[in-house]
Amino acid sequence: MMSSSEPGGSSVTGQLSHAQRQYQQLLDRITPFVLYRWVGTAGLLAVFGLRIVFAQGWYIVCYAHAIYLLNLLLAFLQPKFDPSLQDDLLADEIEGGGEDASSSLPSQRDDEFRPFVRRLPEWQFWLSATRASVLALFCTFSEVFDIPVYWPILVMYFCILFALTMRRQIQHMIKYKYIPFDFGRKVRYGSH
Structure with a gap:
């Protein structure tokens, strides 16, 4: 029951705040279940894919979704x-001959353990991918997004784009000697 001095917007704000808290509690509860989260997202992607295949449309939505997921994957890697x-900043400091160049730390760090810190953490990757998949699935229920296009061109273009960007990323990983996955690999210190 609202009082006459209380505006109607505060009730909506309170309900929105309550819904946001419930959403955050749900996210907090599912955080530790990494495998189940990704299985759920894979299931959502399968439903989205089946919707695209059986409806024979929304190829632009599918293409935009795939490009977004590729960008997330690259940020994750x-x-x-x-x-x-x-390296560029260090070379500029040395060429500039500034005082920082003489006081910089050694660049040889092969014996030092440096954990791989991702640009996009796994949690953010999963959350963004899941939100994008839900949004893409909802877009397939609106005729506004069903733009007629010759889909084999989009598939071919995405495959070429994926191959080129992954090739560049793998070359970058080889050049700077980092591996974004650990797969249970134990780091050993000292001599072997």
Whole structure:
């Protein structure tokens, strides 16, 4: 029951705040279940794919969704601090002859353990991919987004784009000697 001095908007704001808290509690509860989260997202992607195949439409939505997921994957595979940019900054300092060049730390760090810090953490990757998949699935229920297009061209273009970007990313990983996955690999210190 609202009082006469209370505007009607505060009730809506309170309900929105309550819904946001419930949403955050749900996210907090499912955080530790990494495998189940990704299985759920894969199921959502399968439903989306089946919707595209059986409806024979919404290829632009599917293409935009695939490009977005590719961008998320690239951010997930890249280190937070790009070593190529750090090399460029170090070279500029040395060429400039500033005082920082003489006081900089040694660049040889083969014996030092440096954990891989991603540009996009796994949680954010999953959350963004899931939200995008839900949004893409909802877009397939509106005729506004069903733009007629010759889909084999989009598939071919995406495959070429995927191959080129992954080739560039793998070359970057080889050049700067980092692996974004650990798969249970144990780091050993000292001599072997």
